[in-house]
Amino acid sequence: MTVSAQNSYISYTGNGSTSAYSWPYKLFAAGDLKVYTVVISTGVETLQTSGGAGTYDYTISVNADYSGATITLNNNLPTTHKVFLTRVQALEQATDYIEGDAFPAETHEQTLDKIVLQLQQHEEQLKRSLKFKQSTATRSEPSIPELTADTVIKVNSAGTGFETQSTTDITTIAGIAADVTAVSNIAADVTAVAADATDIGTVATNIASVNTVATNINDVITVANDLNEAVSEVETVADDLNEAVSEIDTVANNIADVQTVGNATNIANIATVAGEITPTNNISTVAGIAPDITTLAGTPGLTTLAANAANISIVAGINADVTAVAAIDAAVSAVNSNAANINAVNANSANINAVNANSTNINTVATDLAGSDTIGTVATNIGQVQNFAQAYRISATAPTTSLDIGDLWFDTTNNVMKVYSSGGWITAASAINGTADRFTYTVSSSTSTITGPDDDGNTLAYDAGYLDVYLNGVKMVNGTDVTVTSGTSIVFASPIGVSGTDVVDIVAFGTFELANFSINDANDVSTAGISDGQVLLWNASASTFQAGNASSAEVYGFNKNASGELIVTTTNQGADNIDAATYAAFDDVLFAASGFTFSISNGNLIATV
DSSP, X not given: OOXXXXXXEEEEEOOSSOOEEEEOSOOSOGGGEEEEEEETTTOOEEEOOBTOOSTTOEEEEEOTTSSOXXXXXXXXXXXXXXXXXXXXXXXXOOOOOOTTSOOOHHHHHHHHHXXXXXXXXXXXXXXXXXXXXXXXXXXXXXXXXXXXXXXXXXXXXXXXXXXXXXSHHHHHHHHTHHHHHHHXXXXXXXXXXXXXXXXXXXXXXXXXXXXXXXXXXXXXXXXXXXXXXXXXXXXXXXXXXXXXXXXXXXXXXXXXXXXXXXXXXXXXXXXXXXXXXXXXOHHHHHHHTHHHHHHHHTOTTHHHHHXXXXXXXXXXXXXXXXXXXXXXXXXXXXXXXXXXXXXXXXHTHHHHHHHHHTHHXXXXXXXXXXXXXXXXXXXXXXXXXXXXXXXXXXESSOOOSSOOTTOEEEETTTTEEEEEETTEEEEHHHHHXXXXXXXXXXXOSOEEEEESBOXXXXXXXXXXXXXXXXXXXXXXXXXXXXXXXXXXXXXXXXXXXXXXXXXXXXXXXXXXXOOOOOGGGSTTBOOTTOOTTEEEEXXXXXXXXXXXXXOOEEEEEEEEOTTSOEEEEEOTTTTSOOOHHHHHHOXXXXXXESOOEEEEETTEEEEEO
Protein backbone atom coordinates (compact mmCIF):
# COMPACT_ATOMS: atom_id res chain seq x y z
CA MET A 1 0.00 0.00 0.00
CA THR A 2 1.10 3.61 -0.52
CA VAL A 3 1.77 6.14 2.25
CA SER A 4 -0.25 9.36 2.01
CA ALA A 5 0.58 12.66 3.67
CA GLN A 6 -0.50 12.01 7.23
CA ASN A 7 0.16 12.88 10.83
CA SER A 8 2.44 10.95 13.13
CA TYR A 9 0.03 11.48 16.02
CA ILE A 10 -3.66 11.66 16.95
CA SER A 11 -5.48 12.50 20.18
CA TYR A 12 -8.92 11.75 21.65
CA THR A 13 -10.82 13.29 24.58
CA GLY A 14 -12.32 10.80 27.05
CA ASN A 15 -16.09 10.47 27.48
CA GLY A 16 -16.24 8.15 30.49
CA SER A 17 -17.63 5.20 28.50
CA THR A 18 -14.93 4.37 25.90
CA SER A 19 -11.68 2.43 26.33
CA ALA A 20 -10.87 1.51 22.69
CA TYR A 21 -9.26 4.06 20.36
CA SER A 22 -8.20 3.80 16.71
CA TRP A 23 -4.78 4.51 15.16
CA PRO A 24 -5.88 5.24 11.55
CA TYR A 25 -2.39 5.48 10.01
CA LYS A 26 0.15 2.94 8.79
CA LEU A 27 1.94 1.01 11.53
CA PHE A 28 4.41 -1.87 11.04
CA ALA A 29 4.87 -2.95 14.67
CA ALA A 30 3.04 -2.53 17.97
CA GLY A 31 6.25 -1.18 19.55
CA ASP A 32 6.30 1.74 17.08
CA LEU A 33 3.31 3.38 18.84
CA LYS A 34 3.59 5.35 22.11
CA VAL A 35 0.47 6.00 24.21
CA TYR A 36 0.26 8.96 26.59
CA THR A 37 -2.62 10.03 28.84
CA VAL A 38 -2.89 13.75 29.62
CA VAL A 39 -4.75 15.45 32.51
CA ILE A 40 -6.56 18.30 30.73
CA SER A 41 -6.61 20.73 33.67
CA THR A 42 -2.86 20.50 34.43
CA GLY A 43 -1.32 19.28 31.18
CA VAL A 44 0.52 16.50 33.04
CA GLU A 45 1.18 13.59 30.66
CA THR A 46 1.97 9.97 31.49
CA LEU A 47 3.53 7.37 29.16
CA GLN A 48 1.44 4.20 29.47
CA THR A 49 2.74 0.62 29.19
CA SER A 50 1.64 -1.96 26.63
CA GLY A 51 0.38 -5.06 28.46
CA GLY A 52 0.74 -3.35 31.86
CA ALA A 53 -1.70 -3.55 34.76
CA GLY A 54 -1.93 0.21 35.43
CA THR A 55 -5.20 2.12 35.31
CA TYR A 56 -4.67 3.32 31.72
CA ASP A 57 -2.10 0.80 30.50
CA TYR A 58 -3.22 -0.83 27.29
CA THR A 59 -3.23 -3.68 24.78
CA ILE A 60 -2.74 -3.10 21.05
CA SER A 61 -3.90 -4.94 17.93
CA VAL A 62 -2.17 -4.08 14.61
CA ASN A 63 -4.14 -4.65 11.37
CA ALA A 64 -2.80 -7.55 9.28
CA ASP A 65 -2.11 -5.21 6.32
CA TYR A 66 -0.42 -2.61 8.60
CA SER A 67 -3.14 -0.07 7.66
CA GLY A 68 -3.79 0.87 11.28
CA ALA A 69 -4.27 -0.43 14.80
CA THR A 70 -6.60 -0.37 17.81
CA ILE A 71 -5.45 0.31 21.37
CA THR A 72 -7.66 -0.67 24.30
CA LEU A 73 -7.06 0.92 27.72
CA ASN A 74 -7.54 -1.13 30.89
CA ASN A 75 -10.33 1.29 31.89
CA ASN A 76 -12.68 3.77 30.21
CA LEU A 77 -11.03 7.19 29.80
CA PRO A 78 -12.84 9.91 31.86
CA THR A 79 -13.82 13.32 30.48
CA THR A 80 -10.97 14.92 32.48
CA HIS A 81 -8.31 13.18 30.36
CA LYS A 82 -7.06 12.96 26.79
CA VAL A 83 -5.26 10.04 25.19
CA PHE A 84 -2.40 10.96 22.82
CA LEU A 85 -1.09 8.38 20.31
CA THR A 86 2.19 9.07 18.50
CA ARG A 87 4.26 6.95 16.13
CA VAL A 88 7.97 6.62 16.99
CA GLN A 89 9.45 4.68 14.05
CA ALA A 90 12.83 3.11 14.81
CA LEU A 91 15.60 4.96 12.95
CA GLU A 92 17.03 1.96 11.19
CA GLN A 93 17.10 0.26 7.77
CA ALA A 94 16.72 -3.48 8.30
CA THR A 95 16.29 -4.62 4.69
CA ASP A 96 19.37 -6.35 3.19
CA TYR A 97 19.37 -6.81 -0.59
CA ILE A 98 21.50 -9.79 -1.76
CA GLU A 99 23.23 -9.57 -5.10
CA GLY A 100 21.44 -11.74 -7.63
CA ASP A 101 18.48 -12.52 -5.36
CA ALA A 102 14.88 -11.91 -6.25
CA PHE A 103 13.67 -8.32 -5.89
CA PRO A 104 10.32 -8.65 -4.02
CA ALA A 105 8.19 -5.57 -4.65
CA GLU A 106 6.36 -5.77 -1.29
CA THR A 107 9.63 -5.89 0.72
CA HIS A 108 11.04 -2.99 -1.27
CA GLU A 109 7.84 -0.97 -0.86
CA GLN A 110 7.75 -1.60 2.89
CA THR A 111 11.36 -0.35 3.14
CA LEU A 112 10.38 2.85 1.30
CA ASP A 113 7.26 3.17 3.47
CA LYS A 114 9.36 2.99 6.64
CA ILE A 115 11.65 5.72 5.34
CA VAL A 116 8.63 7.94 4.56
CA LEU A 117 7.22 7.26 8.05
CA GLN A 118 10.58 8.26 9.56
CA LEU A 119 10.54 11.51 7.55
CA GLN A 120 6.95 12.24 8.67
CA GLN A 121 8.01 11.53 12.25
CA HIS A 122 10.92 14.02 11.97
CA GLU A 123 8.61 16.60 10.37
CA GLU A 124 6.17 16.30 13.29
CA GLN A 125 9.03 16.80 15.80
CA LEU A 126 10.41 19.79 13.84
CA LYS A 127 6.96 21.41 13.92
CA ARG A 128 7.12 21.36 17.73
CA SER A 129 10.60 23.03 17.86
CA LEU A 130 11.59 26.74 17.75
CA LYS A 131 12.53 27.91 14.26
CA PHE A 132 13.47 31.17 12.51
CA LYS A 133 10.78 32.58 10.22
CA GLN A 134 11.19 31.69 6.58
CA SER A 135 11.66 35.41 5.74
CA THR A 136 14.30 36.10 8.40
CA ALA A 137 17.58 37.60 7.18
CA THR A 138 19.52 35.23 9.46
CA ARG A 139 20.80 32.30 7.45
CA SER A 140 23.65 31.30 9.77
CA GLU A 141 23.42 28.68 12.46
CA PRO A 142 23.68 30.64 15.77
CA SER A 143 24.85 28.35 18.54
CA ILE A 144 23.23 27.98 21.93
CA PRO A 145 25.67 28.94 24.73
CA GLU A 146 26.61 26.39 27.41
CA LEU A 147 23.86 26.05 29.97
CA THR A 148 24.65 27.36 33.48
CA ALA A 149 22.51 27.48 36.61
CA ASP A 150 20.20 30.45 37.24
CA THR A 151 20.57 31.98 33.77
CA VAL A 152 18.29 32.70 30.83
CA ILE A 153 19.10 32.77 27.13
CA LYS A 154 18.60 36.06 25.25
CA VAL A 155 19.53 37.56 21.89
CA ASN A 156 22.83 39.50 22.05
CA SER A 157 22.99 43.27 21.47
CA ALA A 158 24.19 42.79 17.89
CA GLY A 159 21.19 40.61 17.10
CA THR A 160 23.44 37.91 15.63
CA GLY A 161 23.38 35.20 18.25
CA PHE A 162 22.41 34.12 21.75
CA GLU A 163 23.95 34.76 25.16
CA THR A 164 23.06 34.01 28.79
CA GLN A 165 22.06 36.41 31.55
CA SER A 166 21.76 35.85 35.28
CA THR A 167 18.25 35.58 36.67
CA THR A 168 19.23 37.55 39.84
CA ASP A 169 18.09 40.90 38.43
CA ILE A 170 14.95 39.30 37.02
CA THR A 171 14.15 37.78 40.41
CA THR A 172 14.70 41.17 42.11
CA ILE A 173 12.37 42.94 39.68
CA ALA A 174 9.79 40.18 40.09
CA GLY A 175 9.93 40.77 43.84
CA ILE A 176 8.94 44.44 43.42
CA ALA A 177 6.52 43.87 40.57
CA ALA A 178 3.74 45.66 42.45
CA ASP A 179 5.92 48.74 42.97
CA VAL A 180 7.01 48.75 39.33
CA THR A 181 3.37 48.60 38.27
CA ALA A 182 2.49 51.45 40.63
CA VAL A 183 5.30 53.66 39.22
CA SER A 184 4.24 52.74 35.68
CA ASN A 185 0.69 53.90 36.45
CA ILE A 186 1.99 57.38 37.51
CA ALA A 187 4.65 57.76 34.83
CA ALA A 188 3.24 61.15 33.74
CA ASP A 189 3.41 62.45 37.34
CA VAL A 190 7.00 61.25 37.72
CA THR A 191 7.91 63.12 34.52
CA ALA A 192 6.21 66.30 35.81
CA VAL A 193 8.11 66.09 39.13
CA ALA A 194 11.39 65.76 37.26
CA ALA A 195 10.57 68.92 35.27
CA ASP A 196 9.96 70.88 38.53
CA ALA A 197 13.11 69.72 40.28
CA THR A 198 14.38 73.34 40.83
CA ASP A 199 11.13 74.50 42.43
CA ILE A 200 11.03 71.38 44.59
CA GLY A 201 14.58 72.26 45.80
CA THR A 202 13.47 75.78 46.77
CA VAL A 203 10.51 74.35 48.72
CA ALA A 204 12.83 71.92 50.45
CA THR A 205 15.11 74.81 51.57
CA ASN A 206 12.13 76.65 53.13
CA ILE A 207 10.33 73.57 54.43
CA ALA A 208 9.85 75.03 57.97
CA SER A 209 7.83 77.96 56.61
CA VAL A 210 5.93 75.65 54.30
CA ASN A 211 4.98 73.45 57.27
CA THR A 212 3.73 76.54 59.20
CA VAL A 213 1.57 77.60 56.29
CA ALA A 214 0.33 74.01 55.85
CA THR A 215 -0.66 73.84 59.52
CA ASN A 216 -2.73 77.07 59.18
CA ILE A 217 -3.82 76.49 55.61
CA ASN A 218 -7.53 76.97 56.34
CA ASP A 219 -6.91 80.43 57.81
CA VAL A 220 -4.70 81.33 54.89
CA ILE A 221 -7.42 80.27 52.46
CA THR A 222 -10.04 82.29 54.40
CA VAL A 223 -7.92 85.45 54.34
CA ALA A 224 -7.09 85.00 50.68
CA ASN A 225 -10.75 84.55 49.79
CA ASP A 226 -11.69 87.66 51.82
CA LEU A 227 -9.05 89.79 50.15
CA ASN A 228 -10.52 88.83 46.77
CA GLU A 229 -14.03 90.07 47.72
CA ALA A 230 -15.34 93.49 46.58
CA VAL A 231 -15.67 94.52 50.23
CA SER A 232 -13.00 92.78 52.26
CA GLU A 233 -13.74 92.25 55.95
CA VAL A 234 -10.01 92.13 56.68
CA GLU A 235 -9.49 95.49 54.97
CA THR A 236 -12.63 96.88 56.66
CA VAL A 237 -11.33 95.87 60.10
CA ALA A 238 -7.97 97.42 59.37
CA ASP A 239 -9.59 100.65 58.22
CA ASP A 240 -11.88 100.74 61.31
CA LEU A 241 -8.97 100.32 63.70
CA ASN A 242 -7.30 103.31 62.05
CA GLU A 243 -10.39 105.58 62.70
CA ALA A 244 -10.51 108.09 65.59
CA VAL A 245 -13.61 106.32 67.04
CA SER A 246 -13.41 102.59 66.20
CA GLU A 247 -16.67 100.53 66.10
CA ILE A 248 -14.62 97.49 66.98
CA ASP A 249 -13.37 99.23 70.11
CA THR A 250 -16.97 100.17 70.96
CA VAL A 251 -18.10 96.52 70.63
CA ALA A 252 -15.18 95.45 72.77
CA ASN A 253 -16.17 97.90 75.49
CA ASN A 254 -19.76 96.42 75.47
CA ILE A 255 -18.75 92.78 75.02
CA ALA A 256 -21.02 91.52 77.84
CA ASP A 257 -24.19 92.71 76.03
CA VAL A 258 -22.94 91.35 72.74
CA GLN A 259 -22.33 87.93 74.34
CA THR A 260 -25.89 87.92 75.78
CA VAL A 261 -27.32 88.59 72.34
CA GLY A 262 -25.05 85.96 70.86
CA ASN A 263 -26.28 83.21 73.23
CA ALA A 264 -27.40 80.23 71.12
CA THR A 265 -30.99 80.30 72.41
CA ASN A 266 -31.41 84.06 72.16
CA ILE A 267 -29.88 84.36 68.73
CA ALA A 268 -32.25 81.65 67.41
CA ASN A 269 -35.27 83.53 68.74
CA ILE A 270 -34.02 86.74 67.24
CA ALA A 271 -33.53 85.03 63.89
CA THR A 272 -37.09 83.63 64.05
CA VAL A 273 -38.61 87.02 64.79
CA ALA A 274 -36.56 88.61 62.06
CA GLY A 275 -37.76 85.98 59.62
CA GLU A 276 -41.42 86.63 60.43
CA ILE A 277 -41.00 90.39 59.99
CA THR A 278 -39.14 90.28 56.71
CA PRO A 279 -40.33 89.78 54.06
CA THR A 280 -43.96 88.68 54.79
CA ASN A 281 -44.48 90.36 58.19
CA ASN A 282 -46.46 87.35 59.53
CA ILE A 283 -46.40 88.75 63.06
CA SER A 284 -48.50 91.73 61.99
CA THR A 285 -50.88 89.44 60.10
CA VAL A 286 -51.38 87.19 63.14
CA ALA A 287 -52.01 90.18 65.34
CA GLY A 288 -54.73 91.31 62.89
CA ILE A 289 -56.71 88.04 63.26
CA ALA A 290 -56.33 87.59 66.98
CA PRO A 291 -60.17 87.31 67.59
CA ASP A 292 -60.44 84.52 65.02
CA ILE A 293 -57.61 82.61 66.64
CA THR A 294 -59.35 82.91 69.99
CA THR A 295 -62.61 81.53 68.48
CA LEU A 296 -60.76 78.62 66.78
CA ALA A 297 -59.05 77.71 70.04
CA GLY A 298 -62.52 77.28 71.65
CA THR A 299 -63.77 74.81 69.00
CA PRO A 300 -63.93 71.25 70.60
CA GLY A 301 -63.75 69.15 67.30
CA LEU A 302 -60.32 70.35 66.28
CA THR A 303 -58.54 67.80 68.52
CA THR A 304 -60.37 64.85 66.85
CA LEU A 305 -59.71 66.34 63.42
CA ALA A 306 -56.02 66.66 64.20
CA ALA A 307 -55.85 63.05 65.52
CA ASN A 308 -57.20 61.72 62.19
CA ALA A 309 -55.12 63.95 59.98
CA ALA A 310 -53.23 60.97 58.45
CA ASN A 311 -56.47 59.14 57.51
CA ILE A 312 -57.97 62.34 56.10
CA SER A 313 -54.87 62.74 53.90
CA ILE A 314 -55.21 59.14 52.64
CA VAL A 315 -58.91 59.63 51.79
CA ALA A 316 -58.13 62.89 50.07
CA GLY A 317 -55.51 61.08 47.96
CA ILE A 318 -58.08 58.52 46.72
CA ASN A 319 -61.09 60.79 46.44
CA ALA A 320 -61.65 59.68 42.81
CA ASP A 321 -61.83 56.01 43.93
CA VAL A 322 -64.21 56.90 46.77
CA THR A 323 -66.50 58.66 44.29
CA ALA A 324 -66.36 55.65 41.92
CA VAL A 325 -67.26 53.21 44.76
CA ALA A 326 -70.14 55.45 45.83
CA ALA A 327 -71.52 55.28 42.27
CA ILE A 328 -71.65 51.43 42.38
CA ASP A 329 -72.81 50.98 45.95
CA ALA A 330 -75.61 48.61 44.80
CA ALA A 331 -73.09 46.31 43.10
CA VAL A 332 -70.84 46.42 46.18
CA SER A 333 -73.80 45.41 48.34
CA ALA A 334 -74.57 42.52 45.95
CA VAL A 335 -70.95 41.32 46.13
CA ASN A 336 -71.11 41.51 49.93
CA SER A 337 -74.34 39.47 50.07
CA ASN A 338 -72.77 36.78 47.82
CA ALA A 339 -69.47 36.63 49.69
CA ALA A 340 -69.98 32.95 50.61
CA ASN A 341 -70.52 32.00 46.94
CA ILE A 342 -67.52 34.04 45.84
CA ASN A 343 -65.36 32.29 48.45
CA ALA A 344 -66.66 28.92 47.24
CA VAL A 345 -65.73 29.80 43.64
CA ASN A 346 -62.27 30.86 44.79
CA ALA A 347 -61.82 27.58 46.73
CA ASN A 348 -62.72 25.59 43.59
CA SER A 349 -60.73 27.70 41.13
CA ALA A 350 -58.57 24.71 40.18
CA ASN A 351 -61.66 22.66 39.24
CA ILE A 352 -63.14 25.61 37.34
CA ASN A 353 -59.88 26.00 35.39
CA ALA A 354 -59.94 22.24 34.67
CA VAL A 355 -63.53 22.53 33.36
CA ASN A 356 -62.48 25.45 31.17
CA ALA A 357 -59.47 23.50 29.84
CA ASN A 358 -61.75 20.54 28.97
CA SER A 359 -64.63 22.62 27.62
CA THR A 360 -64.36 20.94 24.19
CA ASN A 361 -64.80 17.47 25.74
CA ILE A 362 -67.67 18.70 27.95
CA ASN A 363 -69.44 20.20 24.93
CA THR A 364 -68.95 16.91 23.04
CA VAL A 365 -70.55 14.99 25.95
CA ALA A 366 -73.43 17.48 26.17
CA THR A 367 -74.05 17.20 22.40
CA ASP A 368 -74.15 13.37 22.65
CA LEU A 369 -76.56 13.43 25.60
CA ALA A 370 -78.87 15.79 23.70
CA GLY A 371 -78.63 13.78 20.44
CA SER A 372 -77.79 10.10 19.95
CA ASP A 373 -77.11 9.63 23.68
CA THR A 374 -74.58 6.85 23.05
CA ILE A 375 -73.04 7.80 26.39
CA GLY A 376 -76.35 7.05 28.09
CA THR A 377 -76.56 3.73 26.25
CA VAL A 378 -73.09 2.79 27.46
CA ALA A 379 -74.01 3.82 31.01
CA THR A 380 -77.16 1.68 30.89
CA ASN A 381 -75.15 -1.32 29.71
CA ILE A 382 -72.06 -0.62 31.78
CA GLY A 383 -72.19 -4.13 33.24
CA GLN A 384 -71.83 -5.71 29.79
CA VAL A 385 -69.08 -3.20 28.86
CA GLN A 386 -67.12 -4.03 31.99
CA ASN A 387 -67.66 -7.75 31.42
CA PHE A 388 -66.29 -7.47 27.85
CA ALA A 389 -63.26 -5.50 29.09
CA GLN A 390 -62.59 -8.29 31.59
CA ALA A 391 -63.27 -11.15 29.14
CA TYR A 392 -61.11 -9.74 26.28
CA ARG A 393 -57.53 -8.62 26.93
CA ILE A 394 -54.74 -7.32 24.65
CA SER A 395 -51.19 -7.51 26.01
CA ALA A 396 -47.67 -8.85 25.41
CA THR A 397 -47.81 -11.22 28.41
CA ALA A 398 -50.50 -13.66 29.50
CA PRO A 399 -53.13 -12.26 31.93
CA THR A 400 -53.03 -13.92 35.36
CA THR A 401 -55.97 -12.37 37.25
CA SER A 402 -59.81 -12.48 36.97
CA LEU A 403 -59.62 -15.48 34.64
CA ASP A 404 -62.74 -17.39 33.52
CA ILE A 405 -63.15 -20.25 31.07
CA GLY A 406 -63.74 -18.72 27.62
CA ASP A 407 -61.80 -15.46 28.24
CA LEU A 408 -60.01 -14.17 25.14
CA TRP A 409 -56.45 -12.79 24.98
CA PHE A 410 -54.67 -11.40 21.91
CA ASP A 411 -50.97 -12.16 22.38
CA THR A 412 -49.22 -9.10 20.83
CA THR A 413 -45.80 -10.74 21.23
CA ASN A 414 -46.70 -13.57 18.84
CA ASN A 415 -49.77 -11.97 17.14
CA VAL A 416 -51.98 -14.95 18.12
CA MET A 417 -55.54 -15.00 19.54
CA LYS A 418 -55.81 -17.36 22.54
CA VAL A 419 -58.65 -18.73 24.68
CA TYR A 420 -58.53 -19.55 28.40
CA SER A 421 -59.39 -23.21 28.97
CA SER A 422 -59.33 -25.56 31.93
CA GLY A 423 -55.70 -26.30 31.02
CA GLY A 424 -54.64 -22.65 30.63
CA TRP A 425 -54.26 -20.42 27.57
CA ILE A 426 -54.53 -22.19 24.19
CA THR A 427 -54.67 -20.83 20.64
CA ALA A 428 -58.16 -19.90 19.45
CA ALA A 429 -57.84 -22.32 16.53
CA SER A 430 -57.40 -25.24 18.91
CA ALA A 431 -60.37 -24.12 20.96
CA ILE A 432 -62.62 -23.90 17.90
CA ASN A 433 -62.04 -27.07 15.90
CA GLY A 434 -59.30 -29.21 17.51
CA THR A 435 -58.03 -30.27 14.08
CA ALA A 436 -54.46 -30.53 12.80
CA ASP A 437 -52.60 -27.92 10.77
CA ARG A 438 -49.80 -28.79 8.37
CA PHE A 439 -46.89 -26.54 7.40
CA THR A 440 -44.05 -27.09 4.92
CA TYR A 441 -40.83 -25.03 4.78
CA THR A 442 -38.09 -25.39 2.15
CA VAL A 443 -34.74 -24.28 3.62
CA SER A 444 -31.70 -23.63 1.39
CA SER A 445 -29.41 -21.65 3.74
CA SER A 446 -28.09 -22.19 7.26
CA THR A 447 -31.11 -21.84 9.56
CA SER A 448 -31.82 -22.76 13.18
CA THR A 449 -35.30 -21.29 13.66
CA ILE A 450 -38.44 -21.93 11.59
CA THR A 451 -41.20 -19.33 12.05
CA GLY A 452 -43.66 -17.13 10.16
CA PRO A 453 -45.29 -17.99 6.78
CA ASP A 454 -44.50 -21.38 5.21
CA ASP A 455 -44.13 -22.20 1.52
CA ASP A 456 -47.93 -21.75 1.07
CA GLY A 457 -48.12 -18.52 3.08
CA ASN A 458 -49.61 -20.15 6.22
CA THR A 459 -48.22 -18.59 9.42
CA LEU A 460 -46.93 -21.11 11.95
CA ALA A 461 -48.99 -21.37 15.17
CA TYR A 462 -49.41 -24.31 17.53
CA ASP A 463 -50.08 -25.33 21.12
CA ALA A 464 -46.78 -25.96 22.88
CA GLY A 465 -45.83 -29.63 22.60
CA TYR A 466 -48.78 -30.62 20.40
CA LEU A 467 -46.99 -31.09 17.09
CA ASP A 468 -44.70 -33.42 15.13
CA VAL A 469 -41.69 -32.09 13.19
CA TYR A 470 -40.18 -34.00 10.23
CA LEU A 471 -36.85 -33.11 8.59
CA ASN A 472 -36.63 -34.62 5.09
CA GLY A 473 -39.25 -37.20 6.19
CA VAL A 474 -37.47 -38.16 9.43
CA LYS A 475 -39.39 -37.31 12.60
CA MET A 476 -37.51 -35.09 15.05
CA VAL A 477 -37.57 -35.74 18.81
CA ASN A 478 -39.31 -32.90 20.63
CA GLY A 479 -37.07 -31.47 23.34
CA THR A 480 -33.92 -33.10 21.87
CA ASP A 481 -33.73 -32.42 18.13
CA VAL A 482 -36.08 -29.45 18.27
CA THR A 483 -37.49 -27.03 20.85
CA VAL A 484 -41.27 -26.57 20.46
CA THR A 485 -42.42 -24.38 23.34
CA SER A 486 -43.07 -20.85 22.00
CA GLY A 487 -46.22 -21.61 19.97
CA THR A 488 -44.88 -19.64 16.95
CA SER A 489 -41.42 -21.03 16.13
CA ILE A 490 -39.46 -24.30 15.87
CA VAL A 491 -35.81 -24.17 17.01
CA PHE A 492 -33.44 -26.91 15.73
CA ALA A 493 -30.61 -28.06 17.96
CA SER A 494 -28.27 -27.89 14.93
CA PRO A 495 -28.60 -25.59 11.88
CA ILE A 496 -30.31 -27.03 8.79
CA GLY A 497 -29.94 -26.04 5.13
CA VAL A 498 -26.15 -25.92 5.55
CA SER A 499 -25.08 -28.29 2.77
CA GLY A 500 -28.15 -28.19 0.49
CA THR A 501 -31.93 -27.87 0.48
CA ASP A 502 -33.83 -29.35 3.45
CA VAL A 503 -37.60 -29.79 3.73
CA VAL A 504 -39.31 -29.33 7.09
CA ASP A 505 -42.84 -30.72 7.52
CA ILE A 506 -44.80 -29.78 10.63
CA VAL A 507 -48.07 -31.29 11.84
CA ALA A 508 -49.67 -29.17 14.59
CA PHE A 509 -52.49 -30.82 16.57
CA GLY A 510 -55.32 -28.81 18.05
CA THR A 511 -56.27 -29.69 21.62
CA PHE A 512 -59.87 -30.22 22.63
CA GLU A 513 -62.06 -32.10 25.11
CA LEU A 514 -64.73 -34.62 24.08
CA ALA A 515 -68.06 -34.75 25.84
CA ASN A 516 -69.28 -38.13 27.18
CA PHE A 517 -70.28 -40.17 24.13
CA SER A 518 -71.72 -43.65 23.81
CA ILE A 519 -70.88 -45.68 20.76
CA ASN A 520 -74.59 -46.52 20.57
CA ASP A 521 -75.29 -42.84 19.85
CA ALA A 522 -73.71 -43.22 16.39
CA ASN A 523 -76.50 -43.77 13.87
CA ASP A 524 -74.43 -46.16 11.76
CA VAL A 525 -73.17 -48.41 14.59
CA SER A 526 -74.82 -51.50 15.98
CA THR A 527 -73.46 -53.27 19.06
CA ALA A 528 -76.07 -55.97 19.10
CA GLY A 529 -74.62 -59.48 19.68
CA ILE A 530 -71.03 -58.22 20.15
CA SER A 531 -68.74 -60.45 22.27
CA ASP A 532 -65.39 -59.98 24.06
CA GLY A 533 -62.38 -59.52 21.81
CA GLN A 534 -64.42 -58.33 18.85
CA VAL A 535 -64.08 -54.93 17.17
CA LEU A 536 -66.31 -52.82 14.96
CA LEU A 537 -65.76 -53.54 11.26
CA TRP A 538 -67.16 -51.54 8.38
CA ASN A 539 -69.67 -53.42 6.20
CA ALA A 540 -69.53 -51.61 2.87
CA SER A 541 -72.57 -53.40 1.43
CA ALA A 542 -74.73 -52.41 4.43
CA SER A 543 -72.98 -49.00 4.92
CA THR A 544 -72.73 -49.63 8.64
CA PHE A 545 -70.38 -50.87 11.37
CA GLN A 546 -70.89 -54.38 12.74
CA ALA A 547 -69.17 -56.66 15.24
CA GLY A 548 -66.25 -58.72 13.93
CA ASN A 549 -62.86 -60.19 14.77
CA ALA A 550 -59.76 -57.93 14.41
CA SER A 551 -56.53 -58.96 12.76
CA SER A 552 -53.52 -59.55 14.97
CA ALA A 553 -52.37 -56.44 16.90
CA GLU A 554 -48.85 -55.23 16.16
CA VAL A 555 -46.43 -52.73 17.81
CA TYR A 556 -43.99 -50.86 15.55
CA GLY A 557 -41.15 -48.90 17.23
CA PHE A 558 -39.02 -46.34 15.33
CA ASN A 559 -35.55 -44.94 16.09
CA LYS A 560 -32.26 -44.18 14.30
CA ASN A 561 -28.94 -45.94 14.63
CA ALA A 562 -25.54 -44.23 14.95
CA SER A 563 -25.35 -43.85 11.14
CA GLY A 564 -28.69 -42.05 11.02
CA GLU A 565 -30.52 -44.99 9.43
CA LEU A 566 -34.18 -45.60 10.31
CA ILE A 567 -34.68 -48.79 12.37
CA VAL A 568 -38.17 -50.37 12.69
CA THR A 569 -38.70 -52.90 15.49
CA THR A 570 -41.95 -54.98 15.65
CA THR A 571 -43.48 -57.58 17.92
CA ASN A 572 -43.72 -59.88 14.85
CA GLN A 573 -47.42 -60.62 15.39
CA GLY A 574 -46.74 -61.36 19.05
CA ALA A 575 -43.87 -63.77 18.45
CA ASP A 576 -41.25 -61.30 19.73
CA ASN A 577 -41.23 -59.39 22.99
CA ILE A 578 -40.16 -55.68 23.30
CA ASP A 579 -38.75 -55.03 26.76
CA ALA A 580 -39.37 -51.77 28.66
CA ALA A 581 -35.86 -50.32 28.04
CA THR A 582 -36.10 -50.90 24.27
CA TYR A 583 -39.62 -49.47 24.21
CA ALA A 584 -38.52 -46.34 26.13
CA ALA A 585 -35.68 -45.70 23.63
CA PHE A 586 -38.06 -45.54 20.64
CA ASP A 587 -38.38 -42.09 19.01
CA ASP A 588 -41.94 -42.95 18.07
CA VAL A 589 -44.35 -45.91 18.36
CA LEU A 590 -47.17 -47.04 16.05
CA PHE A 591 -49.95 -49.42 17.16
CA ALA A 592 -51.64 -51.08 14.19
CA ALA A 593 -52.69 -54.33 12.63
CA SER A 594 -49.97 -56.68 11.49
CA GLY A 595 -48.79 -56.86 7.93
CA PHE A 596 -47.24 -53.38 7.49
CA THR A 597 -44.01 -52.99 5.49
CA PHE A 598 -42.01 -49.76 5.50
CA SER A 599 -39.80 -48.09 2.87
CA ILE A 600 -38.35 -44.65 2.15
CA SER A 601 -39.01 -42.83 -1.14
CA ASN A 602 -37.57 -39.37 -1.86
CA GLY A 603 -37.01 -38.88 1.87
CA ASN A 604 -40.59 -39.85 2.76
CA LEU A 605 -41.51 -42.86 4.93
CA ILE A 606 -43.93 -45.18 3.08
CA ALA A 607 -46.09 -47.74 4.97
CA THR A 608 -47.67 -50.54 2.88
CA VAL A 609 -50.20 -53.10 4.13
